[in-house]
Amino acid sequence: MRAAPRPNGYRDAWCGQLTAERAGTQARVAGWVHRRRDHGGLIFIDLRDRSGIVQLVFHPETAPGASETAHRLRSEDVLTATGSVTRRAPENVNPNLITGEIELSVDELEILANADTPPFPLDDDISVGENLRLRHRALDLRRHPMQDALARRHRVISTMREVLNARDFLEVETPYLTRSTPEGARDYLVPARIQPGSCYALPQSPQLFKQLLMIGGLERYYQIARCFRDEDARADRLPEFTQLDIEMAFVHEDDVIDCMEAVIGGVFERERFDVSRPPWPRMTFDEAVFRYGIDRPDTRFGLELKDLGEAVAQTEFKVFADVLRDGGVVRGINAGPRELPRSELDALTELARQHGAKGLVWAFAQAGAQEWPVSEWRSPIAKFLRWQEIAAINERLDAKPGDLLLIVADEVTTTGQALGALRLELAHRFHLIPVGRHEILWVVEFPMFLWDPDEQRWDSLHHPFTAPVGELADDPGKLKSHAYDLVLDGAEIGGGSIRINRLDVQQRVLELLGIGPEEAQARFGFLLDALRYGAPPHGGIAMGIDRIVALLAGRENIREVIAFPKATSGADPLTGAPAPVDPAQLRELGLRAI
Ligand code: ASP
Numbered sequence: 001m002r003a004a005p006r007p008n009g010y011r012d013a014w015c016g017q018l019t020a021e022r023a024g025t026q027a028r029v030a031g032w033v034h035r036r037r038d039h040g041g042l043i044f045i046d047l048r049d050r051s052g053i054v055q056l057v058f059h060p061e062t063a064p065g066a067s068e069t070a071h072r073l074r075s076e077d078v079l080t081a082t083g084s085v086t087r088r089a090p091e092n093v094n095p096n097l098i099t100g101e102i103e104l105s106v107d108e109l110e111i112l113a114n115a116d117t118p119p120f121p122l123d124d125d126i127s128v129g130e131n132l133r134l135r136h137r138a139l140d141l142r143r144h145p146m147q148d149a150l151a152r153r154h155r156v157i158s159t160m161r162e163v164l165n166a167r168d169f170l171e172v173e174t175p176y177l178t179r180s181t182p183e184g185a186r187d188y189l190v191p192a193r194i195q196p197g198s199c200y201a202l203p204q205s206p207q208l209f210k211q212l213l214m215i216g217g218l219e220r221y222y223q224i225a226r227c228f229r230d231e232d233a234r235a236d237r238l239p240e241f242t243q244l245d246i247e248m249a250f251v252h253e254d255d256v257i258d259c260m261e262a263v264i265g266g267v268f269e270r271e272r273f274d275v276s277r278p279p280w281p282r283m284t285f286d287e288a289v290f291r292y293g294i295d296r297p298d299t300r301f302g303l304e305l306k307d308l309g310e311a312v313a314q315t316e317f318k319v320f321a322d323v324l325r326d327g328g329v330v331r332g333i334n335a336g337p338r339e340l341p342r343s344e345l346d347a348l349t350e351l352a353r354q355h356g357a358k359g360l361v362w363a364f365a366q367a368g369a370q371e372w373p374v375s376e377w378r379s380p381i382a383k384f385l386r387w388q389e390i391a392a393i394n395e396r397l398d399a400k401p402g403d404l405l406l407i408v409a410d411e412v413t414t415t416g417q418a419l420g421a422l423r424l425e426l427a428h429r430f431h432l433i434p435v436g437r438h439e440i441l442w443v444v445e446f447p448m449f450l451w452d453p454d455e456q457r458w459d460s461l462h463h464p465f466t467a468p469v470g471e472l473a474d475d476p477g478k479l480k481s482h483a484y485d486l487v488l489d490g491a492e493i494g495g496g497s498i499r500i501n502r503l504d505v506q507q508r509v510l511e512l513l514g515i516g517p518e519e520a521q522a523r524f525g526f527l528l529d530a531l532r533y534g535a536p537p538h539g540g541i542a543m544g545i546d547r548i549v550a551l552l553a554g555r556e557n558i559r560e561v562i563a564f565p566k567a568t569s570g571a572d573p574l575t576g577a578p579a580p581v582d583p584a585q586l587r588e589l590g591l592r593a594i
Contacts, residue, residue: 001051010080010112016052020101022085027104029054030080030112032142033073034122043070044103047081050147055094055103056081066109076115076122076139082108130559134573137564149561153549156267157224160244160543163266167259169220169246174209176226180523181207182463185229188239196590202228205542207463208527210247211499214538215530221247224545233570236491236547236558240566246496247540253482253498256539257442260486260494264543271552275438275488284445293420295446298490299439301432303333303423305416308407311392317384319359323409331415332361332407334397335426339364340404351425352408357418361407363390365399377405424490440488445469448479449512457514464513465506465527466497467539472508482539493548496541503531 001014010030018027031049038044045056058067066081073079083106094100119136120128122143133140140146161171180187183204190200203209205227213221225245233239244263248256261278268275288297291304308330312320320330340348345362352360363379375391376382382390397405406422408415427433448468449458458476460466462483469480482498500506506528510520520528546558559565566572586592 011049014051015047015049015054016098018054018085018099018102018104020087023087023102025085026082027085028080028082029056029104031078032115033075033077033079035075036070036073038071041067043067043073045070045073047079047104048142052098054099055088055097056083056106057103058106058109062105063107066106069109069111070106073111074115074117076118076142077111078113078115080110080112081106131567131573134559134565134567137574141563145560149549149553149555150563152271152553153545153561156271156549156552157244157545159267159270160222160224160263163263164220164222164246167220167262169222170218171223172213172218172221173223174203174206174213174225176202178203178209181205182465182524183207183227183229184459184463185231188228188230191589191591193589204229205243206245207465208524210245210540211465211527211535211538212530214247214249215533215535217249219249221245221540225542233566233568238546238558238562238566239570241558242545244494244543244545245540246542247538249536249538251498251537251539253444253484253539256496256498256541257484260541260543264486264494264548267548267552273438273552274436275440280440280442280486282442282444285443285447286445288443289416293416293418293423294490295443296485296487296490296492297441297443298424298427298433299441300434300437300489301427303335303426303432305331305333305419305423306396307331308393308396311396312385312389315385315389317381317389319361319381320409323411326411328409328411329415330407330409331419332393332397332405333419333423333426334399335404335406336430337400337402338404338430339402348406348422348425351421352406352418355418355421356414357408357410359408360418360422361405361409363405363407365394365401365403365405367401379405438489440486443485443487444483445480446483446485447477448481449476451477458512460509460513462495462497464509464515465499467500468505468509472505472512476512484541486541486543488548488551491547491551492544493551494541494543496539498537498539501531501535501537503528506531 001017004013005011011028013027013029015029015031029047031047034046034048034053036043036045041060043058046053047056058070060067081104083104085102086105088101088103118139120126120132122139124144126143177190177200180201181204185204187201187204190202192198192200206223206225210221223245225243226240227243228240230239231237248259261280265278285295288295293305309324312330315321323330349360361381363377363382366376366378375387375394377390399405408418446461448461450461452459462481467482469482473479485492485495500509546562549561550558553561555561564574571578
């Protein structure tokens with residue numbers, strides 16, 4: 001709290017700002033009883049408001065009335081008190097409190113509301129279950145870490161607004177009751193009373209609206225936008241989340257990236273977040289996937305993936321030979337000098353399987369007859385490989401005696417996913433990420449389409465409005481797009497693209513995605529219509545505010561930086577939503593539960 005409050009009937013000072021400078025003056029404060037202590041006749045109250053804590057003292061001789069009332073005070077009672085700011089005796093100074101040199105010697109006390117015993121102690125470190133905290137969120141929010149997180153969230157959003165306002169952006173709101181939007185998740189639907197059987201959809205993002213704003217000549221738009229996606233919630237994903245949504249007209253990829261570096265770089269600087277200053281490095285999608293097995297690489301530690309295809313090109317080991325013959329790859333990582341028991345190697349194998357790999361080869365490099373290259377292994381497959389092959393793999397992985405090598409042979413995507421997951425698991429298990437180290441980078445040159453083998457069709461990697469690089473060539477699998485993601489410590493904190501601004505290109509892309517003209521018209525007709533009337537080149541991005549604030553606040557869980565989040569189940573322990581509704585309401589909507 002930067003300024004003193006405007007004096008009113010409840011307070012003329014913030015609790016946390018009464019310092020020794022105020023000694024000898026009168027002050028009025030208001031807040032909650034944080035703690036009460038009785039010392040013989042004296043009563044001490046730690047009074048708390050958003051700014052902090054101040055100690056109140058009640059002397060029975062000089063203020064008998066107030067003292068008498070103070071006897072009845074309990075934790076979390078609400079009060080206002082007036083008194084004189086007095087220096088504490090040196091032995092009573094509390095160096096841990098900003099207000100620790102003084103106390104307020106109370107003359108007048110008024111209890112404004114009484115509190116029942118809270119269902120959990122409102123300490124900074126809390127050990128009670130999250131559901132209980134969410135159910136009593138008003139109490140949970142009183143705790144310092146929550147106040148701190150929400151203040152930080154406010155600051156982050158303010159900085160974003162300041163930087164964008166200075167660059168002539170306009171903040172524009174877009175509808176919540178709308179039609180399905182194309183981010184690829186399930187929609188939340190709102191049944192429409194005016195048209196029984198029809199529904200509004202809650203937006204998965206303001207994507208189409210922000211493009212219309214560009215076609216509408218608004219040039220630069222932003223919004224702190226709520227997005228709704230009906231997916232299974234996880235620690236980092238909730239049914240509704242907030243993003244900084246941006247769109248700019250007459251821009252190339254570099255312009256959007258440059259603007260975001262100013263916004264996010266500005267946030268990091270203000271929050272004193274220890275990460276490199278922009279411009280931030282860029283890595284192509286292909287390189288990220290090749291070196292880290294994932295399109296959001298955590299570059300804070302090594303353990304990079306290496307291709308072993310050449311080392312085993314002539315192998316007679318059937319598993320490797322078959323995979324290579326079928327167009328797959330053999331890749332591996334050097335996990336460093338680790339001795340793992342069989343059970344843990346089995347667990348790693350299981351993890352590789354969970355990511356689609358058929359199996360995992362593990363090997364411990366061993367000093368053999370020759371010093372270098374190390375040409376022996378302790379591994380279940382050692383006997384199937386020639387020593388030259390083992391030596392070649394060891395060389396490629398830079399293996400020293402004692403190093404644990406993990407190898408996957410599979411189709412290229414699966415191999416990357418499995419090794420990428422193993423890499424993160426090893427980093428976690430062996431604490432390979434230096435404490436306090438942060439790495440940020442852009443991932444660029446994404447493929448335009450990915451083949452969905454189950455549905456037997458192409459999917460957009462970003463969304464169907466992303467512009468291709470160059471012309472739409474014959475092989476959709478080779479096309480790149482003008483999409484970009486910002487990745488911090490292995491988490492995607494934002495992503496966007498340059499959009500298609502020509503109707504013919506948009507129609508061709510929708511066609512490639514298997515969305516016929518009629519379906520396209522029905523779903524995005526309003527965008528296609530607008531594209532007929534002169535759309536400027538445009539592009540934008542969306543940054544995940546919940547995740548950014550959580551990273552800045554050093555919280556694992558994004559619910560710690562949201563005032564009223566849903567639980568992991570997607571339900572809201574506070575309000576009880578979702579909840580059954582009155583049959584009359586359903587009738588009005590033309591709905592019946594099945
Ligand atoms: N609409 C995209 C999203 O929500 C972001 C963008 O392309 O600007 O992920």
